Amino acid sequence: MKESERIDVRRPNVARMYDCYLGGKDNYAADREAAEKVIAATPQTPAIAQANRGFLRRAVRYMAADAGIDQFIDIGCGLPTQGNVHQVAQDVRGDARVAYADNDPVVLAHARALLADDQNSIAVEGDLARPGELLADSRLRTLIDLDRPVGLLLISVAHCISDDAVLADAMATLRAALAPGSHVALSHINLPSSEKRSVALQGNRVYADMHVNTVMTFRDRDRLTGLLDGLDVLEPGLVDLPDWRPELDAPHPAPIPLPGRHDDARGFYLCGVARKGDVR
DSSP states (O other), X not given: OOGGGGOOTTSOOHHHHHHHHTTOSOOOHHHHHHHHHXXXXXXXXXXXXXXXXXXXXXXXXXXXXXXXXXXXEEETOOSOOSSOHHHHHHHHOTTOEEXXXXXXXXXXXXXXXXXXXXXXXXXXXXXXXXXXXXXXXXHHHHHOOTTSOOEEEEESOGGGOOOHHHHHHHHHHHHHHSOTTOEEEEEEEOOOSSTTHHHHHHHHHHHHHTTOSSOOOOOOHHHHHHHTXXXXXXXXXXXXXXXXXXXXXXXXXXXXXXXXXGGGGTTSXXXXXXXXXXXX
């Protein structure tokens, strides 16, 4: 079956809803309806989405500039928006190579169109829940040398896997495949312990009520630390989205003008970057 034949425009899709949160246009009526309901329940959602993109850009900028990484794998990459991984990485290192992976056909179609003239970036079908298949992909292996350090990006994707055992196995497979010196960037929803807890739960409930294609699974700091087992978590550790090395923010690309204050993003996510040491 062709990817285009698997697009179900009647069912809300998490990647296309995220595009709505960022003010994008690559979505359908069902996605917009579900996204509007999430925002009604959790008004902080657009600010959270924007802060999440900000963390991604800072993490990539750090890996490329400070850690010397010139190849990246972005699993669950989502729809293209301002400041994509290849743009940020290649701004620092012109020869940086990027493999985007997603299991959504709309994402893949848009990503491939965006990358048509970029010889150092590709988009392949892949799923975090099946990392072995992704790592064996011939196009990915042609572009990415797994015997050298890689920047692995897991941005707002691990919480789409509800089964802890499946996620743990996937992370173990990925960690084992990475060469020493590789870095992993992770962002994941975290249930607030403050007055924001109820709004987080209400927003999350919309995903189930609207039959979105994937659920959102809250995990606490201890469980997220476990996903990075065997890696060295870099300073400042697992923190709120705006708090991971804010000094790495760059004026370009300009942030998408969305409602919500900077502090609205706090309390709903944890994020961080970890490094694999010198022993496989």
